[in-house]
Amino acid sequence: MGKWRLCWLLLCASALEEVALDTEEAETECSVCPVRLLDVVSKEGEEDGAGLRLSGAGLEYLEKQRSPLFLVPALGVYRGGKSLLLNRLMGRKAPYAAGFGVGHGQETFTRGIQICAEALPERQGTVVWMDTEGLFSSEDARSAGAGAKIFSLALLFSSVVLLNNLKVLNQQFFVFFEEQQQVARVLREGLRAEGMPSDLLLPENLSIVWVLQQPINFAGTPEAGQAQLDSFLTIQDKARERVRESFRHLIHEVPSATHDARQWPKLDQLADEELLPEYLQATSGLRELLSNELQHARPMQAASIAAHLRMYVDLVQSDHFSISLAREAFEDSHAAQLCEAFGAAAQDLAGEMPCGNLSSALDAAELAIQERQEAVMKDFHLDQAFLSRLKQCFQRKRQELELINQELVLAEWEKEVQQA
Numbered sequence: 001m002g003k004w005r006l007c008w009l010l011l012c013a014s015a016l017e018e019v020a021l022d023t024e025e026a027e028t029e030c031s032v033c034p035v036r037l038l039d040v041v042s043k044e045g046e047e048d049g050a051g052l053r054l055s056g057a058g059l060e061y062l063e064k065q066r067s068p069l070f071l072v073p074a075l076g077v078y079r080g081g082k083s084l085l086l087n088r089l090m091g092r093k094a095p096y097a098a099g100f101g102v103g104h105g106q107e108t109f110t111r112g113i114q115i116c117a118e119a120l121p122e123r124q125g126t127v128v129w130m131d132t133e134g135l136f137s138s139e140d141a142r143s144a145g146a147g148a149k150i151f152s153l154a155l156l157f158s159s160v161v162l163l164n165n166l167k168v169l170n171q172q173f174f175v176f177f178e179e180q181q182q183v184a185r186v187l188r189e190g191l192r193a194e195g196m197p198s199d200l201l202l203p204e205n206l207s208i209v210w211v212l213q214q215p216i217n218f219a220g221t222p223e224a225g226q227a228q229l230d231s232f233l234t235i236q237d238k239a240r241e242r243v244r245e246s247f248r249h250l251i252h253e254v255p256s257a258t259h260d261a262r263q264w265p266k267l268d269q270l271a272d273e274e275l276l277p278e279y280l281q282a283t284s285g286l287r288e289l290l291s292n293e294l295q296h297a298r299p300m301q302a303a304s305i306a307a308h309l310r311m312y313v314d315l316v317q318s319d320h321f322s323i324s325l326a327r328e329a330f331e332d333s334h335a336a337q338l339c340e341a342f343g344a345a346a347q348d349l350a351g352e353m354p355c356g357n358l359s360s361a362l363d364a365a366e367l368a369i370q371e372r373q374e375a376v377m378k379d380f381h382l383d384q385a386f387l388s389r390l391k392q393c394f395q396r397k398r399q400e401l402e403l404i405n406q407e408l409v410l411a412e413w414e415k416e417v418q419q420a
Contacts, residue, residue: 033116034100035061038153038313040112040133040146052149052313058115059306065117065126066400067340068299072127072290073113073154074211076164078134081213084268085164085254086129088283089290090118094269100131102268113150123404125299130154135176149316152180156187156312159297160207160290167216169232177243183316190321196380200333201308201326207293210251211286218255225251252289254282301336303393304329331386334376339393342369346401354408362398 037058041051062069074082087099096102100114111133118127132154135147155161163173184202191198210229219225229251233244257267257279272280300308311325342365347353349368350361377386 032061033098034114034131035116036112037062037115037130037309038113038150040150052112052146052153052317054309054313058113059309061115061117062128062305063302065128065302066119066123067302067336068125069302069305070125070127070159070294070297070299071130071157072160072162072294073130073132073158074162074164075132075151075154076135076162076211077166077170080134080164080166082134082162082164083131084257085162085211085213085283085286086116086131087268089287090116090129091287094271096268100129113154126302127294135172148176148179151176152183152316153312155180155206156184156203156315157300157308158203158206159299160209160293162290163208163210165210165212167212167214169210169212169229174237174239174243178239181242181246183319186319186321187315187326190323190326193321194323194326196326196330201311201329203298205248207248207250207297209286209289209293210249211254212251213254214256215253219253222252225253250289250293252282252286254286255279301333301340303336303339303396304332307332330380331382332389334380334382335386335390335393338369338373338376338390339397341372342366342394343397343401345369346397353405354412355405358401358405362401366394 035058036055039053039055041053074086076082083100083102084096087096087102090099092099099116113133114131116129116131118129120126132150133147135151188198188202191201212225217228219228229249233240233249255276255278257275258264258270259276263270263274267275307325307329311322311329314322314325345368346358346362346365349364350358355361373390376382
């Protein structure tokens with residue numbers, strides 16, 4: 001090991017001493033799971049009886065995750081095993097202390113939307129797992145259709161959707177699909193009227209994974225399962241035809257976790273050795289399927305996620321297009337894209353990290369992206385407020401890359417010290 005290289009590593013590691021404390025605190029805050037993203041609140045005296053309210057803590061949690069964000073909600077009937085399934089997909093094991101809570105009674109356990117973030121390897125982004133309030137429960141009935149609103153909302157922001165079915169494929173979902181498609185039409189027409197392209201704010205060719213838990217007739221193979229789903233979707237019905245054409249449909253079967261009915265009320269307490277091998281294999285296979293789908297799914301950016309969600313929530317509650325909220329989401333989307341392009345350019349210029357020229361690479365990247373920045377501002381008539389938000393995003397991206405570089409310096413220093 002060269003003397004000067006060791007000195008550089010030692011200096012960088014020394015500089016990390018203070019940063020490490022802040023980093024540890026931030027990582028602890030961001031690793032808390034689950035976090036509530038959406039509440040269902042009562043609205044006494046109004047016809048719909050309930051409203052949706054975003055949680056400030058949930059939005060802050062999302063904004064602190066590493067982009068791109070891949071949002072994967074689980075939708076379906078209450079008491080259908082969504083929470084336990086999500087815990088398995090995240091790689092958790094009993095008693096699932098750092099996962100979603102699992103109910104044991106007859107009433108729905110999850111209210112609103114709760115989220116858990118999972119960092120992808122090689123800093124490739126974050127999967128945000130979402131546990132949603134169950135459909136068709138007594139709570140859903142009392143809230144006058146909050147479940148339908150959550151269903152519509154989830155299909156607007158998702159990268160991939162898990163549609164949880166119990167024993168048989170559920171025909172009642174088509175009612176919710178109809179309502180969601182109406183909401184999407186309102187958004188699409190509003191964007192068109194304002195001259196804003198819809199591809200930034202509406203998902204295209206969204207993948208719906210129909211999860212069939214405890215199937216009565218276990219198909220056993222992916223081909224047989226897909227044939228079953230295709231048959232289910234091609235029944236002569238206009239609603240099904242629209243759903244079939246609007247989304248990409250896949251199916252995955254998950255058999256019972258145990259044959260012992262006495263164990264069903266405490267599945268979240270059973271060790272893997274007590275669960276059936278075919279159940280473990282099926283949940284592992286579902287995670288692999290989702291990983292493949294996410295490779296070509298629509299991601300979202302942490303810098304613009306809050307504006308998107310505010311617009312979507314307002315839309316599903318009012319059924320009206322808000323020009324101001326759409327403009328905010330549209331501008332934040334462009335700012336986030338420019339910000340990610342700035343970060344990618346800086347990494348290309350800096351070369352493999354850790355590196356000693358990151359600061360100059362960041363400065364050069366900001367100059368290199370200026371022409372594209374000016375073109376976006378001119379094409380969409382964006383003002384100084386947009387430029388101010390963009391500069392803030394650039395600053396956050398600088399801090400993120402500097403922190404990554406520092407972490408890699410520390411790891412390399414520790415490695416070389418051990419070798420020495």
